[in-house]
Ligand SMILES: Nc1ncnc2c1ncn2[C@@H]1O[C@H](COP(=O)(O)OP(=O)(O)OP(=O)(O)O)[C@@H](O)[C@H]1O
């Protein structure tokens with residue numbers, strides 16, 4: 123790790139990603155180099171199919187690059203085994219999805235508890251932490267509710283609580299407000315802003331909404347697998 | 356334990372489907388419990404048949420009689436410890452329709468050859484003393500409400516008395532039972548005095564149906580059987596002697612055929628059960644594909660995800676299996692008394708429970724294996740692309 127030397131918490135160097143579909147190779151990301159310092163809040167914009175989700179998945183260790191290297195907190199995650207990568211994700215990354223992706227059969231607190239099931243924490247402590255995370259997103263009184271009994275905005279806040287319950291360094295959000303009305307979207311963005319400012323979470327957020335992107339410290343524009351330009355808030 | 360809430364929540368997701376799946380498992384294990392009780396019941400019955408007893412019949416046919424004089428002659432043969440004989444009376448009861456297995460026998464030797472016959476104190480002496488006395492099996496006694504001291508006019512479908520009547524008056528001296536595990540006698544018969552019958556019968560005197568011989572040395576029963584048959588060779592009543600065990604084996608062969616059919620049926624039921632369970636698990640995993648991808652995203656290792664699916668399959672199978680066994684135990688308790696009149700041992704053994712547990716493990720694993728492997732191989736990025 124080399125925080126002082128200007129190296130970011132996320133370092134991508136010459137990252138390529140291509141898919142081969144029936145003999146034909148599709149280059150999704152092309153020689154992408156990017157540094158995200160600790161505590162940054164980056165919005166990622168670009169037309170549909172430009173590779174935003176692909177990039178986010180690479181940073182989050184859900185997928186591997188076909189070229190280049192990815193380091194997170196000094197760890198070359200592209201070289202980890204699948205099992206090691208899973209453990210690394212559990213410890214270091216929180217994911218927030220456009221479709222919330224809560225388990226419909228579990229209550230809000232059980233959903234938030236899920237990542238803690240992989241730790242050695244005893245059950246009461248797991249639930250205590252899950253409730254703390256729910257309180258943080260303003261849903262302490264909905265702990266026992268099923269996802270279907272919550273509004274979209276509330277569901278997404280439960281999703282955020284699940285993402286932060288293990289206290290990860292990195293929050294990766296793929297269109298977190300894409301399915302929400304403006305008010306609920308604003309609440310979610312307020313929350314992400316607070317997590318960035320007050321808890322120092324490094325956030326990468328994919329969005330199509332320029333208003334959402336304005337909440338970030340800077341916006342990266344991706345087009346055809348390349349970073350086109352950068353705007354600062 | 357920490358996975359239980361998740362497992363249970365997933366199970367409850369589709370109650371109707373769960374009920375159907377459980378139903379097929381319950382039925383399979385219920386049948387299994389019943390079949391196992393029957394099968395092991397037959398097996399034990401046969402193994403408990405006396406090896407030291409021979410049966411001597413008319414060589415021509417089981418319905419042809421033998422002269423009563425053979426009794427004394429067999430008794431005198433070397434290797435023979437005890438002999439008794441029986442005659443088939445062909446009893447018809449009360450209403451003139453109900454058939455009752457009435458055996459005419461020689462009481463003293465009968466009681467010596469069949470020590471498994473259990474009598475209340477004093478009954479033995481009373482029966483030997485009353486020439487019209489009859490011993491009644493506990494099963495048939497219970498069925499028709501017969502009690503010691505009753506006087507029963509018993510018609511014969513075969514014989515008439517010298518005065519032309521076909522009814523013999525019988526005094527119920529006592530009710531007999533059979534020692535647990537003995538399968539040679541049932542609890543459904545009447546045993547009546549030969550002497551009295553022989554004196555009163557019109558035609559067919561001094562004839563007996565068959566003899567039962569206890570050999571001195573069970574190891575040489577084949578030899579003794581041959582000696583008995585040799586003694587009556589070239590007479591007008593030749594004999595055929597075989598061990599009770601051999602007869603039981605013939606019986607067992609037939610039972611075995613029935614057993615094979617039952618095994619096939621239960622096998623088919625198990626197979627169907629497994630298909631239903633496997634289909635349920637496959638559907639469950641398919642409709643949960645995004646959720647499984649999310650779990651993996653959160654850092655659940657592939658092996659963990661696989662175990663969760665397997666555990667769910669095992670949980671369903673175990674739940675249904677235990678319900679089925681419980682139902683089996685209840686059924687065996689309910690119909691046991693009736694069945695035990697024919698098969699002395701009819702119960703659920705620990706062996707059955709252990710075997711069932713193994714089957715639950717095997718079928719639960721088999722049903723969940725494919726979906727579990729699918730969940731394990733599931734690629735996060737592809738699964739999430741389609742949400
Ligand atoms: N597993 C895959 N196999 C083949 N092609 C893929 C695969 N995953 C992504 N792609 C392709 O990569 C390109 C980028 O996809 P990606 O999902 O990253 O786009 P995106 O910028 O997130 O778009 P959107 O805004 O619609 O979510 C697309 O052309 C897509 O078809």
Ligand SMILES: [Mg+2]
Pocket residue numbers: 174175176296
């Ligand atoms: Mg996308």
